[in-house]
Amino acid sequence: MADGTRTYKIIRSKNRKKTMTLQITSEGNIVIRTPLRTPDSEIEHFFQSRKIWIAKKIKAREVDREIQDSPRNFTEGEKFYYLGDSYPLEITEPKGVRPPLILTHGKFLLTREKAPHAKELFVKWYRNRAREIIGDRVRFWSTRFDLVPTGITITSAWQRYGSCSAQNSLSFSWRLIMAPYEVIDYIIIHELAHIKEKNHTEQFWRHLESFMPEYKKQRHWLRENSHMFRL
């Protein structure tokens, strides 16, 4: 059961009625789940029919990983994200007084003498934007759905874009501000929905869907694009 380079593992289950599913684990292994009595030939056929898809997925993951692992250098031309778009960095020698890092005319301008502190300056810039934009959006959606948080905190979390405490205080990562507005709104509405229901129960997802019918699209976007959030 190999395609020359890849093999797969079969998990047969009597609880599974009809469909086969194929999963690529985070280690890059392939697992096919099938009903108990599916013949090997049928499983092999299923695997073959998914080979192009598998190759694409694995390639995409490698690219993601490379992007994630490559450190930021904060050099001229490097791109930085803001609200779903990317803008190149330009190192400048400004005349007169100006903040050391600004976004203007489609570019991030960084003062040359402050370049050694580029990372801190970016974090500060993102944090400030996050505080403004996320604060505004939370107020907007909170009024709309009549779900009122007790506070808003901005964090640096990498994978946890938002959270809701037992006391209904919401936290959001400043990294979220790199994502498009719809994605930011999804995380905000998700956390607001936790004011009603703390756990990810079926009821929780139903509430969320009534607030934001297309939420799955945004959730999917987050899964596929998390590499954007590194700094």
Ligand SMILES: [Zn+2]
């Ligand atoms: Zn949640």
